[in-house]
Amino acid sequence: MVDFEGLEQADVAAALVTGPTHRLTRRTTRFRDLIPFWRPGQEAGIALAGPDLRPLLRALDLAGSDRPAPLITVPQPTSPGGPPGQVLCAVSCTAVDPAESDGAGSVLLLATPVRSELSGAAARQHVTADRAEDLARYEALLSAVPQVVWRMTADQGETYTLVGRLGETGGGLWNPAGPGFSWMDAVHPKDHDAFAEQWEATARGDALLDAVVRIRQEGDPVRYRHMRIVTVPVLRDGAVAEWIGTVADAEDQWRVRTRDRLLERVSAVSSSDNLPRVFATTAAAVVPDLTDALAIFQLRYPDEADAGTTALYATRVRTALAKGVAPLGPIDDDFALGALSRETIDRRRTQMITFPPGRPPEGLVSDASVAWMERAQATSIALIPIVIDGRTAALAAASSCLGNPPPAEVELGLLEEVLRSVEEPLRRTLELRSLRNTALTLQRSFLITPPQIRGGELAAVYHPASTTAEIGGDWYDATVLPDGALALSIGDVAGHDLQAATEMTKASSMLRALAYTADTDGPAHTLSRLDQVTHGVSTAALITAMHAVLRPTTGHRWQVTLSNAGHPPPLLIPANGHPRHLNDTATPDLPLCVTPGAARHEGQFDLHDGDTLLLYTDGLVERRGTDISESMAQLAHRAAALKSPDRSLSALLKDLLPPAGEAIDDIAVIAFRADRTRHPMA
Numbered sequence: 224m225v226d227f228e229g230l231e232q233a234d235v236a237a238a239l240v241t242g243p244t245h246r247l248t249r250r251t252t253r254f255r256d257l258i259p260f261w262r263p264g265q266e267a268g269i270a271l272a273g274p275d276l277r278p279l280l281r282a283l284d285l286a287g288s289d290r291p292a293p294l295i296t297v298p299q300p301t302s303p304g305g306p307p308g309q310v311l312c313a314v315s316c317t318a319v320d321p322a323e324s325d326g327a328g329s330v331l332l333l334a335t336p337v338r339s340e341l342s343g344a345a346a347r348q349h350v351t352a353d354r355a356e357d358l359a360r361y362e363a364l365l366s367a368v369p370q371v372v373w374r375m376t377a378d379q380g381e382t383y384t385l386v387g388r389l390g391e392t393g394g395g396l397w398n399p400a401g402p403g404f405s406w407m408d409a410v411h412p413k414d415h416d417a418f419a420e421q422w423e424a425t426a427r428g429d430a431l432l433d434a435v436v437r438i439r440q441e442g443d444p445v446r447y448r449h450m451r452i453v454t455v456p457v458l459r460d461g462a463v464a465e466w467i468g469t470v471a472d473a474e475d476q477w478r479v480r481t482r483d484r485l486l487e488r489v490s491a492v493s494s495s496d497n498l499p500r501v502f503a504t505t506a507a508a509v510v511p512d513l514t515d516a517l518a519i520f521q522l523r524y525p526d527e528a529d530a531g532t533t534a535l536y537a538t539r540v541r542t543a544l545a546k547g548v549a550p551l552g553p554i555d556d557d558f559a560l561g562a563l564s565r566e567t568i569d570r571r572r573t574q575m576i577t578f579p580p581g582r583p584p585e586g587l588v589s590d591a592s593v594a595w596m597e598r599a600q601a602t603s604i605a606l607i608p609i610v611i612d613g614r615t616a617a618l619a620a621a622s623s624c625l626g627n628p629p630p631a632e633v634e635l636g637l638l639e640e641v642l643r644s645v646e647e648p649l650r651r652t653l654e655l656r657s658l659r660n661t662a663l664t665l666q667r668s669f670l671i672t673p674p675q676i677r678g679g680e681l682a683a684v685y686h687p688a689s690t691t692a693e694i695g696g697d698w699y700d701a702t703v704l705p706d707g708a709l710a711l712s713i714g715d716v717a718g719h720d721l722q723a724a725t726e727m728t729k730a731s732s733m734l735r736a737l738a739y740t741a742d743t744d745g746p747a748h749t750l751s752r753l754d755q756v757t758h759g760v761s762t763a764a765l766i767t768a769m770h771a772v773l774r775p776t777t778g779h780r781w782q783v784t785l786s787n788a789g790h791p792p793p794l795l796i797p798a799n800g801h802p803r804h805l806n807d808t809a810t811p812d813l814p815l816c817v818t819p820g821a822a823r824h825e826g827q828f829d830l831h832d833g834d835t836l837l838l839y840t841d842g843l844v845e846r847r848g849t850d851i852s853e854s855m856a857q858l859a860h861r862a863a864a865l866k867s868p869d870r871s872l873s874a875l876l877k878d879l880l881p882p883a884g885e886a887i888d889d890i891a892v893i894a895f896r897a898d899r900t901r902h903p904m905a
Contacts, residue, residue: 225319225331227251233374233467234457236312236334239319243328244268245283257312257334258297273298279314286316286330297334310336317372333372375406375454375466382406411437411447412627413511426456426463435473437631445577445628449477478633485509485641499540501648502617505641506543513638515545515624516599519609520560521617522568536560537618548624549598554591560618561588567606568615573639575605580626596622603629607642611650673701673893676709678775680898682872686880686890688842696723696763697840697891698731702738704772710738713790713838713893714768726763730815733757734770746770746786747823754788754815754823766815769793769838773830779899781830786823789814791841794859798833802862804855835872835896837862842888843879872896 227249230237236254238261240247245267261270271280275296299308312334319329375382410418414436425432432454437447454468488508489501502519510517520537537560542551560568567574578584583596588604596604601622609617619642623629630638673681683699696716704710712734716727733756737749750770757766771785771793785793787809796802808826830836844854858879865878876892 229374234335234465235467236336238332238334239329240267240283240332241329245280245330248329254332254334257310257336260298275309279316282314282316283330283332286318312336371470373468373470375468377463377465409439411439412625413437425454428456428458431455432468435477438470447628447631449473449633451476474633478637481512482637482640485512485637486644489641489644501645502541503543505645506541509621509638509641510543511545513634513641514605514621514630515627516543516548516551516601516622518542518551518620519617520620522615537564540617545624549595551595552591558589558591561586561592563587563604563606564618567608567618571608571610571613571615573605573607573635575603575629575635577603577629592620596624599624600626602626605630605635605638607639609642609646609649611646616649671700674703676703676895678779678898679709679773679781680872680896681709681893682876682896683891683893684873684876684880686842686886686892688886688889696727696766697842697889698727699838699891699893700731700735701893702735704739704741707775709773709895710735711771711773711836711838711893711895712738712768713840713891714766715790715840715891716763717765718763722762726761726766729761730757730763730766730768734768738770738772745784745825746772747825750786750788750812750815751820751823754821755819757816758819761816763816765789765817767791767841768815769809771836771838773836773895776829779832779897781895781897782827783830783836784825784827785809786825787811788823789817791839791844791855794837794839794862795828795830796835796837796862796866798831798868802859802866804859830895830897832897832899833868835866835875835894837876837879837892837894839892840888840890842886842890843881843892845888846881846885847887 225239227237227239230251231253234253236251236257238247238250238254238258247261247263247265247267247270250261250263258270261267267280267283271277275298279295295312295314296309297312299310314335315333317331317333319331373382407415407419407422418434418436421430421432421434424430432452435449435451438450438452440446440448449472451471451473452468453470454466456463457465457467485508489505491504506517506519519540519542521540523536523538536558539551539554544550563574563576576584576587578601580602581597581600583593583601583604585593588596592604595601599622601624603623605621607619607621608615609619619638621630621635621638673683675681681701683701685697685699696718697714699713700711702710712731714727714730714734716723716730718726730753734749734753737752737756738746741749750768753768757763767789769785769787769790771783773781773783776782785808789811792804792806792809792811794802794804805826805828808828810824810826812823813821841851844851844858846854861879862875865875870878872894876894879892880886880890
């Protein structure tokens with residue numbers, strides 16, 4: 224309902240017009256003084272003659288649309304013989320519901336004088352800086368299409384509605400009344416400080432207050448709705464006399480804009496196969512806009528857990544926390560989920576519980592989660608399933624913390640939509656993980672535990688480049704031959720996929736069989752036969768390999784004969800002396816699968832007591848931005864610093880591996896150390 228009594232007290236001219244011809248039905252005293260030539264009962268087209276007033280006619284026709292407020296020049300009565308007076312005004316035309324205005328097709332017209340000291344075009348040309356700021360404020364205020372127009376006392380203590388009712392805006396906007404209450408009490412805690420700062424800046428005249436904030440709804444202390452509030456102070460003698468403003472529902476506007484912004488943030492990684500990166504970006508996008516804390520868990524199912532248990536386990540993948548929220552405590556890589564998680568997973572539907580700050584119910588979530596929510600002063604937890612092909616593959620846990628109210632329905636809905644956007648990359652990642660698990664089972668089955676050797680010590684290690692790309696074609700092998708000699712081999716099939724792992728199993732199996740039946744044939748002949756066979760049964764484009772046969776001899780020595788098919792040269796770590804690569808002894812021939820019948824050569828040398836022979840794949844010496852020869856020299860230098868009679872061979876190999884995250888390719892290493900205490904010969 225239009226409160227004309229309240230409008231009479233406000234520093235704004237107001238009038239009500241009805242019908243398609245905009246007949247003036249009611250006006251305030253200020254409107255009569257500002258536009259005296261428009262009399263009640265008169266149509267706008269007759270009263271508002273002249274080009275300066277034509278924008279007002281257009282604004283009346285477009286009432287209710289989101290059009291900017293026009294500026295009009297209103298002629299003013301003057302003294303006889305004087306120049307015609309004019310006043311520059313900003314106007315707003317708002318459609319009013321017929322039930323509220325007692326008329327069909329009614330429009331509320333608000334007009335605010337901007338400047339009146341000058342006449343004619345000079346009024347537009349000499350607007351001072353201060354007046355220009357006032358003009359901008361009033362233009363923005365009156366360009367809004369309000370649901371409610373209100374005014375407030377200078378101390379923000381009492382609010383009066385001029386158009387509409389506050390309780391009807393947004394489904395029940397809280398309207399504080401009585402001493403000690405203000406609009407600030409209705410503002411959401413997360414928006415309070417920024418909104419108060421804007422209000423103070425507006426009171427100083429520094430800016431216009433035009434903000435979308437969450438306002439408490441009537442009758443519910445924790446239910447909020449996004450509202451757009453536009454207000455300006457009315458100044459008298461340099462002091463705030465009162466406030467006048469508009470409030471309009473902005474829930475849908477906020478939802479659309481926030482949705483577009485959040486989905487744009489995560490779209491950059493939505494096609495990524497790096498699931499932790501996808502989850503990290505998603506978590507960072509929604510905190511703190513939609514929630515104060517978000518943790519994403521990847522699930523393990525009973526068929527992947529320990530046999531005989533029905534518990535559900537998960538691994539925490541990524542978290543994001545708003546400023547001031549207590550950090551989540553450490554947890555094991557796998558921990559049992561609570562009853563609420565199981566319900567969410569089974570129903571595949573979001574579950575949310577609310578509770579007093581820092582007092583979560585026990586029994587619904589894990590003990591670790593309860594302890595953290597107490598520290599974080601959480602007020603809610605929402606568990607959101609991420610469903611792939613009808614199965615919950617991951618779980619997102621969102622909490623409001625620091626005593627903040629639980630998320631509204633629109634915020635929870637946006638959070639669900641953002642999380643749904645990562646379902647496709649998650650599906651691809653799970654498919655790849657299944658392939659990798661199959662390939663790794665194959666690959667690891669061929670990475671044998673080195674046998675016990677009399678007169679020597681064997682050790683081996685396999686180190687994938689990363690957890691997301693651990694399928695490779697690297698392998699090592701050690702076999703005791705029928706005559707008691709030891710055959711060592713190492714190789715690398717080009718590629719990092721299931722095919723590479725499959726071809727690796729073929730090559731390593733065939734090499735072992737050929738070596739075991741080689742009789743007196745040397746390593747070069749064995750590699751030649753492997754090359755011939757792989758051309759017929761393998762689809763590998765390239766295989767590098769090294770094959771060595773070690774035979775114990777007199778004097779606590781081992782005689783080593785080896786052949787190199789395009790592989791990095793082995794590293795000799797002598798008990799006395801500096802480590803060196805055997806480039807001359809193990810000059811590489813062509814890799815396998817390149818040229819059928821390529822010549823193969825052999826090199827031979829002795830290992831003395833305490834000497835170590837190290838065979839490795841190129842991942843051990845490949846570094847971004849570093850020449851391979853320099854990396855090989857660095858490997859020899861590290862081996863020199865680490866070698867010690869007291870260091871086991873297994874420990875030496877682990878210490879020679881690069882730091883976590885630095886390897887750019889898979890690494891396979893196998894080493895043999897001569898040890899006379901285990902030597903079979905006198």
